Amino acid sequence: MGDMNAKLGGDNTGRELTMGREALGEMNDNGELFSDFCAFNDLVIGGSVFKHKDIHKTTWISPDGNTKNQIDFISISRKWRRSLLDTRSRRGADVGSDHYLVEGTFKVKLKASRIAGDRPQCKFNTQLLKDTTTKDTFTATVRAKQETLRDITEESCVEEHWKSLKAILNETCSTVLGRKKRQDKEWLSTDTWKLIEERRMVKEKMIQCKDGQEKETMSSTYKHWTKK
Template identity: 25%
Template sequence: MSSLPLSLATPKYCNLNPKARIATWNVKTLNDTRAAGARAEILVQRLSENSIDICCITEVRWPGSGSKSISGWTVAFSGRDDDLKRQGVGIVFSPVAARSFIAAEAISEGVMLAHFQLKSKKLSVICAYAPTNDYPETEKDAFYSELQTALEKTSSRDTVMIAGDFNAQLGAEDPCSWHGSLGKFAYRKPNLKSNDMTHRLLNFCVSNELVVRNTFFNHKRIHLATWMGLTADDNAPNIRSQIDFILTKRVSAGQVLNCRVFRGAEFETDHWLLVSECRLTFKKSPREAKPVRYSAELMRSDDVQKEFRAAVNQQFDSSRHELSRSPEIAWQQFQSAMQVCGDDLLIAASQPHKPWLSARTLELIEKKQIAYRELLSTRKEGAIMALRKDHGNEKIPLSKKKYRTAVNLCRKSVRQDKREYWRKMSEELMGDFQKNNIHSAYQRLNLRMERETAKPLGSGSVRRPDGSIATDRDECARLRREYFQKLLNCQRDIHPSVWDRLPVHA
């Protein structure tokens, strides 16, 4: 029997090996003034280079909560309510994952929850940033109470992934003592001791039937450690540890195919990117056709007006013998002719968003990443790097000095690009106001404000009476129906004597 070609035997919607990459990364901050606000753009670039679909970022340091669109990606974040730029978590997802995004909910500055629609079920992603071991017991208790609250807001049928910085070291624990929640490939080193955050994390996993998934895969030691602590002595080896983890339900642990650290992603942070490959397929919602909008700028142009009149007259002259005497049909023919001419002449070409980072800055960013990889290749545990004499007897590693220089050059170029961007924008605004083109000027301002201002979380979602976000489609339909029944079918208690006093006209 002859076999069919693979393109015919396999439906187009069937992916034989679907993989989604879900990661976590402690970014230190997205609010660095030295980089002139470019850290978010660089973060999106790094995630795109590593084919990440969803990334739980910690230590964002953005106050409040909301979501921003950056270079086509969505950054949903949850920070402090007192406007202090500390802690904070966020969930960054790609345009592909955005098409299956349902809703996000800010729990606290250390916990955030987001829901995505898969082909057969929902994916609930929880981003967590735990306090360090030296924090008071009350703050540790509050964090795990908030994490438990976020977990209870997910359905038992959902695929749940919890990722973030837990500040716990699991390498000193025996995997057999934790009922299968801990794997045997945690990062281990001599004299490693467990702390209070270690026991809290493992107790949380055991009580909720979760597994620490990145401790179940056997990789090189450099692909297990997620954090590098810089020592005071430049010549001494750095301290490495594993404090970032990805947790999943025990019943769905097989969906995580691999989990390891990718050290090549550079972001001026002491944490490395932890990536998990999962057997998940996002459900793509159909894209709604946007209504056609004609350009008011083109309508004001005298040349375009003359060309439009000529095109309309030509359209009517060519179909004059087909005009109907019926007013309805004649109106439809007139409307069709105007629409054809408008589509040809009055639709302005779309202008894609251009990043304000110059080509020189992008080149410096790449050079900085190359210098970072050279630094990683020389900084081995127990090894001394090549040294050079500088400023008397001070010795600085060659690779570290090169990386510091690349970082400073990159920050300087970013600040120059930011100043140049605002200078050009102010010139364009002044030109619009001088030409009395108020519409174009305010359009530029509104567009810039939309990109700078964060949108509130859950603005397009359906909420339950207690304020929580509903994610099930049937539940959302029921809540909408109940809301409009209560809104439009109000019961009025009117005394019968009122009807008797109403005037009746025969």
């Protein structure tokens, strides 16, 4: 998947196993190289297989809005060809580029794998032990539970003593301290999300604009927003 800078066209004569007849334009040199690469590696070019309107095949547009090409593709192993249900471009996706987002729809059956052991949990909230009352409660609870260790004979192995003590500590921590609450920090600030939304609105207006000169001006405005 990526920007191959390759045009394939709709003529797939001799390349039927590698590509379909739905690609835009005419094949160029990079298109031949890309097609040969896919044939050598037993790949199928998704963007050439599925029937869509031209606006949903276009993956790149020039700044003036006059030149449109399909040069970004998703390829898949011919073994898994039936898993690829569709590919198309998404003009509305705001990615800050003169390329459109290429979307692929897959249906894959995966075998569930078993993970040994429990999933990792949050750490116990040991900060509560700084409070005298909580600390006294924790200590008293552990001591009370330790009375049960007397039932373990001296002949018992060290491993049994350790397992019993570990169980006491875990149980006491769980009931007295509890676990820390996981706090996920926002990776983008509110101001950044606001800029992204404003840039998205500029792109929507640019796509809907019909006047060539105005569209070129809006393209420059969009690039300015992208740099922000």
